[in-house]
Amino acid sequence: MHYKGSCHCGQIAFEVEGELTQAIECNCSICTRKAALMWFVPKNKFRLLTPEAHISTYTFGQHRIQHRFCPTCGIHPFGEGIDPAGNHMVAINVRCLENIELAALPVKHFDGRAL
Numbered sequence: 001m002h003y004k005g006s007c008h009c010g011q012i013a014f015e016v017e018g019e020l021t022q023a024i025e026c027n028c029s030i031c032t033r034k035a036a037l038m039w040f041v042p043k044n045k046f047r048l049l050t051p052e053a054h055i056s057t058y059t060f061g062q063h064r065i066q067h068r069f070c071p072t073c074g075i076h077p078f079g080e081g082i083d084p085a086g087n088h089m090v091a092i093n094v095r096c097l098e099n100i101e102l103a104a105l106p107v108k109h110f111d112g113r114a115l
């Protein structure tokens with residue numbers, strides 16, 4: 001499946017390829033505040049359609065995850081990081097994808113606060 005996503009104002013737009021079968025709701029300090037529902041995909045399945053310069057980046061703690069957000073509308077459409085196997089992953093905020101039935105998507109709870 002091919003999905004398109006964006007921030008609210010459209011300054012950040014992207015597309016992603018893959019099978020969205022579930023979303024992850026994490027209870028860590030930032031995911032709770034963002035109310036993000038995440039979908040992890042390899043970076044090569046993700047394509048940014050707008051200039052990199054449109055994106056701001058926030059990191060905290062061990063600075064291993066880049067939380068990417070729009071400085072204009074404040075929406076966090078995705079984050080980036082390296083998984084334990086060394087793969088560059090993108091965590092898509094599925095709330096920013098077009099044409100998906102959010103209510104029908106199974107949500108798996110992840111205890112990120114305990115990490």
Ligand SMILES: [Zn+2]
Pocket residue numbers: 007008009010011012070071072073074075
């Ligand atoms: Zn925006």
